[in-house]
Amino acid sequence: MRRTNTAQWMEKYNRWQIKVQKDGVRRTFYSSTPGRKGQREANAKADAWLDDGIQGGNLRVEAVYPQFVASILSANERERAKDMGRLYLLPAIGHKRIESLREDDFQTILDRAAACGVSGKPLSRKTLSNLASVMRGFVRFCRRKRWTAETLEFLSIPKSAPKGEKRILQPKDLVQLFTSDTTLLRGKPVPDSYIHAYRFQVLTGLRPGELMGLRREDIHGREIHLQRSVNEAGQVTRGKNDNARRVIALTSQAQQELSSQLEASGEREQVFPVESQSTYRHRWKRYCDANGIPYISPYEMRHTFVSMVKALPEGEVKALVGHSRSMDTFGVYGHGVEGERERIAGKLEAIFQELLAQEESGKEDSQE
Numbered sequence: 479m480r481r482t483n484t485a486q487w488m489e490k491y492n493r494w495q496i497k498v499q500k501d502g503v504r505r506t507f508y509s510s511t512p513g514r515k516g517q518r519e520a521n522a523k524a525d526a527w528l529d530d531g532i533q534g535g536n537l538r539v540e541a542v543y544p545q546f547v548a549s550i551l552s553a554n555e556r557e558r559a560k561d562m563g564r565l566y567l568l569p570a571i572g573h574k575r576i577e578s579l580r581e582d583d584f585q586t587i588l589d590r591a592a593a594c595g596v597s598g599k600p601l602s603r604k605t606l607s608n609l610a611s612v613m614r615g616f617v618r619f620c621r622r623k624r625w626t627a628e629t630l631e632f633l634s635i636p637k638s639a640p641k642g643e644k645r646i647l648q649p650k651d652l653v654q655l656f657t658s659d660t661t662l663l664r665g666k667p668v669p670d671s672y673i674h675a676y677r678f679q680v681l682t683g684l685r686p687g688e689l690m691g692l693r694r695e696d697i698h699g700r701e702i703h704l705q706r707s708v709n710e711a712g713q714v715t716r717g718k719n720d721n722a723r724r725v726i727a728l729t730s731q732a733q734q735e736l737s738s739q740l741e742a743s744g745e746r747e748q749v750f751p752v753e754s755q756s757t758y759r760h761r762w763k764r765y766c767d768a769n770g771i772p773y774i775s776p777y778e779m780r781h782t783f784v785s786m787v788k789a790l791p792e793g794e795v796k797a798l799v800g801h802s803r804s805m806d807t808f809g810v811y812g813h814g815v816e817g818e819r820e821r822i823a824g825k826l827e828a829i830f831q832e833l834l835a836q837e838e839s840g841k842e843d844s845q846e
Contacts, residue, residue, distance in 0.1 A: 483498070494509040494510075494519070500527065526627035538576065539572050543567065546615070546616050547559045553711035554709050556711070557710045558608060559615065566596075566609060567613070576620055576625045581630050584617075585633055588606060588635065591609055592606055592638065602639070603639045603640065606639050645781070655771065661761075672765070674750075675752065675758070676765065678732060680783060681731055681830070682702075682783065685707065686755050689758075690758070694740070694749060697736070700727055701727050702728065702736075704726065708755070
């Protein structure tokens, strides 16, 4: 079917618009690109929909969504798409035909997630951004299959969406972490075999996947050479970015926790034999509940580390936590002077010791 009209510039909305009809169904297509290029884009969207090559037919979202998930190459992105589909997309539009989907359907899902999420708590802006990214990826997948001509050009995150606040362990929580090595199992106190992992992560700022990826061969004296990570799917990767592969000089506290862990793990090559990231989260939460520590996610334990070392120059912190050069940890990344890692470890030692000493002193004062 060929159209007989062309896109018109809508001054009020600052975009091109074209209305077309097929089999009694009316559709409107837009482009916010200025000039004739934008007009051509809007026309092309209308043409794609009018084209008999669009063969969505009676295909429904719930039937093709697993295909979309399977087509994603990155394991982390694949898991994210699966979770977003299960929690938000499929309950809302799983029953709908692909051909009938409109941008408004996706915007409604995004708006509802921003307002109340799944459990009644609004989602953070970052989570909403991830959800929108999955939506766009799904629609692109359907376009490539010629099941739809829809685009999500104007999909937007509500301005009212809250920015997620990064939570950290407070000094009193750290004191509890470094004095209690028990958790609860069936209501009874038992030693927590992951205790050295929790402490080591706080003392080094490692990502959970980096902790799981650490091998005995990566330990060189008082340094660890980080060169791999284990993602949510259990796959070994080279880390989040180029700077994730780094060398860290350990403080005496971190060395002590590492030595205790090596002794506990026996002959295993994996230093911290954690089954999976989900298991690690579950075990850490159980430890927090048993010891009166407000739960933060294992990834947020990195935020605790960064918060503790704010006294250091940003470049030194960036090197410790493996942030990319463009990421704003505190400043410009870069050092490689001989002895620099040892000097930074010494600073970390002093900062952590002072933090715990202040908290212990405060406890004693309150008891007098």
